[in-house]
Amino acid sequence: MKIVCSKSNLLNGVNIVSKAVPNKTTMSILECILIDASEGQIKLTANDNELGIETVIEGNIKEKGKIALDAKILSNIIRKLPDNDVSIECDSSLKTFIKCDKANFTIIGKPADEFTYLPEIERLDSILVSQFTLKEIIDQTIFSIADNDNNKIMTGELFEVSGSTLKVVSLDGHRISIRKVSLKNNYPNKKVIVPGKTLQEISKILTGGTDKEVSVFFTGKHIIFEFDKTIVVSRLIEGEYFKIDQMLSSDYETKITIRKKDFYDSIDRATLLVKEGDKKPIILSITEGEIELKINSTIGSLDEKISIEKQGKDLMVGFNPKFIMDALRVIDDENIDIYLVNPKAPCFIKDSEENYIYMILPVNFTTVG
Amino acid sequence: MKIVCSKSNLLNGVNIVSKAVPNKTTMSILECILIDASEGQIKLTANDNELGIETVIEGNIKEKGKIALDAKILSNIIRKLPDNDVSIECDSSLKTFIKCDKANFTIIGKPADEFTYLPEIERLDSILVSQFTLKEIIDQTIFSIADNDNNKIMTGELFEVSGSTLKVVSLDGHRISIRKVSLKNNYPNKKVIVPGKTLQEISKILTGGTDKEVSVFFTGKHIIFEFDKTIVVSRLIEGEYFKIDQMLSSDYETKITIRKKDFYDSIDRATLLVKEGDKKPIILSITEGEIELKINSTIGSLDEKISIEKQGKDLMVGFNPKFIMDALRVIDDENIDIYLVNPKAPCFIKDSEENYIYMILPVNFTTVG
Numbered sequence: 001m002k003i004v005c006s007k008s009n010l011l012n013g014v015n016i017v018s019k020a021v022p023n024k025t026t027m028s029i030l031e032c033i034l035i036d037a038s039e040g041q042i043k044l045t046a047n048d049n050e051l052g053i054e055t056v057i058e059g060n061i062k063e064k065g066k067i068a069l070d071a072k073i074l075s076n077i078i079r080k081l082p083d084n085d086v087s088i089e090c091d092s093s094l095k096t097f098i099k100c101d102k103a104n105f106t107i108i109g110k111p112a113d114e115f116t117y118l119p120e121i122e123r124l125d126s127i128l129v130s131q132f133t134l135k136e137i138i139d140q141t142i143f144s145i146a147d148n149d150n151n152k153i154m155t156g157e158l159f160e161v162s163g164s165t166l167k168v169v170s171l172d173g174h175r176i177s178i179r180k181v182s183l184k185n186n187y188p189n190k191k192v193i194v195p196g197k198t199l200q201e202i203s204k205i206l207t208g209g210t211d212k213e214v215s216v217f218f219t220g221k222h223i224i225f226e227f228d229k230t231i232v233v234s235r236l237i238e239g240e241y242f243k244i245d246q247m248l249s250s251d252y253e254t255k256i257t258i259r260k261k262d263f264y265d266s267i268d269r270a271t272l273l274v275k276e277g278d279k280k281p282i283i284l285s286i287t288e289g290e291i292e293l294k295i296n297s298t299i300g301s302l303d304e305k306i307s308i309e310k311q312g313k314d315l316m317v318g319f320n321p322k323f324i325m326d327a328l329r330v331i332d333d334e335n336i337d338i339y340l341v342n343p344k345a346p347c348f349i350k351d352s353e354e355n356y357i358y359m360i361l362p363v364n365f366t367t368v369g
Numbered sequence: 370m371k372i373v374c375s376k377s378n379l380l381n382g383v384n385i386v387s388k389a390v391p392n393k394t395t396m397s398i399l400e401c402i403l404i405d406a407s408e409g410q411i412k413l414t415a416n417d418n419e420l421g422i423e424t425v426i427e428g429n430i431k432e433k434g435k436i437a438l439d440a441k442i443l444s445n446i447i448r449k450l451p452d453n454d455v456s457i458e459c460d461s462s463l464k465t466f467i468k469c470d471k472a473n474f475t476i477i478g479k480p481a482d483e484f485t486y487l488p489e490i491e492r493l494d495s496i497l498v499s500q501f502t503l504k505e506i507i508d509q510t511i512f513s514i515a516d517n518d519n520n521k522i523m524t525g526e527l528f529e530v531s532g533s534t535l536k537v538v539s540l541d542g543h544r545i546s547i548r549k550v551s552l553k554n555n556y557p558n559k560k561v562i563v564p565g566k567t568l569q570e571i572s573k574i575l576t577g578g579t580d581k582e583v584s585v586f587f588t589g590k591h592i593i594f595e596f597d598k599t600i601v602v603s604r605l606i607e608g609e610y611f612k613i614d615q616m617l618s619s620d621y622e623t624k625i626t627i628r629k630k631d632f633y634d635s636i637d638r639a640t641l642l643v644k645e646g647d648k649k650p651i652i653l654s655i656t657e658g659e660i661e662l663k664i665n666s667t668i669g670s671l672d673e674k675i676s677i678e679k680q681g682k683d684l685m686v687g688f689n690p691k692f693i694m695d696a697l698r699v700i701d702d703e704n705i706d707i708y709l710v711n712p713k714a715p716c717f718i719k720d721s722e723e724n725y726i727y728m729i730l731p732v733n734f735t736t737v738g
Contacts (some may be wrong), residue, residue: 073641073668073669076641077638077641080634080637080638080641081638082634102673102674102675103635103638103671103672103673104671104672104673105638105642105669105670105671106669106670106671106672107668107669108669265449265451266472268449269446269449269450269472269474272442272445272446272449273474299442299476300442300474300475300476300477301474301475302472302473302474302475303472303473303475304471304472304473305471306471
């Protein structure tokens with residue numbers, strides 16, 4: 001095999017497919033990127049059998065062939081080459097020569113036939129969504145998936161299509177995040193659970209704006225994202241997602257409207273009094289026109305007041321400050337509405353159209369002083 | 370005590386003196402910043418008994434007094450406050466209230482009389498140097514101090530004043546870095562060894578340009594840097610510095626001139642084949658008009674040629690690539706001259722006026738293939 005392409009094309013391609021290279025594995029072939037120039041185009045692939053990414057890059061094929069190269073070494077070498085054309089050439093002994101200007105690297109590849117290609121999947125059922133929107137709804141929900149495997153379903157996100165609406169849901173037992181977006185077309189109903197890891201990696205490689213589209217294909221076991229010259233294939237998580245509609249309620253006893261930035265900054269200040277791993281709640285006292293935040297720790301205490309608009313009853317309620325900050329960070333609105341019932345019931349941060357709903361369970365607290 | 374100052378003044382002052390707060394200590398008073406508003410100005414001090422920093426900040430003293438506050442907590446709190454006036458007030462029980470807008474922090478301070486003030490030192494013998502120049506000569510030499518305490522003297526830098534020249538030297542047993550700068554005035558000769566840690570911290574707080582000056586005072590046991598409204602006092606390292614003139618030589622068998630960027634980039638590429646902790650040398654083959662760099666490791670090999678101008682004999686010599694890169698990184702010249710004798714003798718990277726001299730010892734290598 002011998003190919004020639006620009007450093008920037010090569011680096012871009014390697015960066016994209018590297019997202020499917022596992023950090024830790026005992027199978028060294030999984031740490032490789034396959035360069036396949038055997039069929040008239042230069043295709044890079046990485047595949048850890050859960051998540052696979054394939055991308056086609058521009059370049060010249062001087063001699064057809066394919067080779068698997070260690071992803072980290074390849075990416076390090078390409079990154080440090082001068083900005084010029086790079087040639088990659090391998091011989092039958094797997095010796096691979098990477099040349100650029102006067103630099104000649106020699107590394108040893110692995111046989112391409114050890115590599116597992118992406119599964120061949122029939123692409124029938126698909127929806128279209130802009131790269132920008134897909135990235136945004138992932139980033140706005142991904143933080144509330146569970147980070148351990150105790151409940152596999154919680155490590156993924158629900159992707160639900162009904163008519164022209166795409167709804168994305170994540171939950172971790174303490175909170176639920178829901179985002180809804182409108183699609184340009186109407187589609188048959190679909191409901192799948194996509195692994196959180198897949199979504200985290202896709203979010204990193206989606207750079208396009210609102211004018212660039214992603215085709216999302218659904219099959220029984222897989223979801224496929226196709227955009228630019230890249231294909232991402234991921235296994236789905238099997239099982240039935242939680243019935244979240246039962247957990248949502250539109251009843252409330254207290255509704256407040258607050259400037260998001262003031263609320264965020266104040267909680268941010270409060271958390272610096274909390275040592276890592278310490279589960280100190282932040283206590284909110286809601287009264288007419290004002291919310292008082294209080295936190296008490298071994299380091300010290302903070303007491304701060306913020307102006308609000310209030311409807312309904314006064315209330316004192318405690319929350320894990322991180323959960324509130326996570327939700328506030330991904331809301332774009334300047335002012336937000338928070339709906340509360342009592343110190344034991346979840347609070348809801350949501351807009352009037354319910355394009356976003358962030359439900360957060362309160363925590364118990366003891367009132368001292 | 371009660372003081373009021375702007376968040377930015379306070380934060381700036383806290384950041385400066387925090388450089389003298391040790392990362393690890395069993396004496397909690399050393400982790401504190403002293404706020405002293407007992408004498409008509411607001412003075413912040415931190416002092417770990419080796420290095421002490423004092424700075425005066427603008428502000429209003431509403432009530433005279435002083436208090437010692439944990440540096441990390443204070444700095445975290447100030448950083449997260451709104452951009453507005455901050456008041457710090459403490460009562461006789463050491464309870465300290467930090468207020469800004471509607472935020473009220475309460476923390477517990479320590480008694481000011483537990484705090485060790487900076488030593489009172491007679492300031493007689495001093496030189497003037499610009500902030501820019503002082504920062505630059507530190508940054509251009511500090512990387513080659515020894516990072517362990519086996520030889521205390523190697524952990525510091527020689528500061529030598531003779532006439533109107535300031536010479537700064539560091540060495541670690543494998544290399545020597547020397548920088549010379551001209552001073553505006555003539556001064557009596559001086560020779561002291563300044564702890565590397567002091568210089569690293571000073572470099573971080575020197576932000577001024579060529580128009581802002583630092584007064585450097587010398588005493589038998591201390592060096593004092595005075596600039597803006599800040600005073601840095603450091604103990605000196607006792608002992609006699611190495612006789613470096615004996616280690617320098619101007620004889621050479623081979624002199625090359627090379628584009629610094631090409632040389633640096635090529636070595637940078639080569640080092641990605643070297644695993645951390647592995648001591649692979651880079652081998653340079655110097656011939657007419659060309660230098661060939663070679664490195665061989667378990668990961669792979671690199672071979673690269675760079676055009677040079679050469680005087681004298683051909684030569685093959687091996688170096689620790691990091692040592693060469695460290696020197697190249699702090700040289701501003703586009704083209705550099707390197708002087709060599711043989712594969713066992715040190716090489717010298719220096720300019721014709723010897724304003725900088727970087728001496729690097731070669732390493733043994735075995736020529737294979």
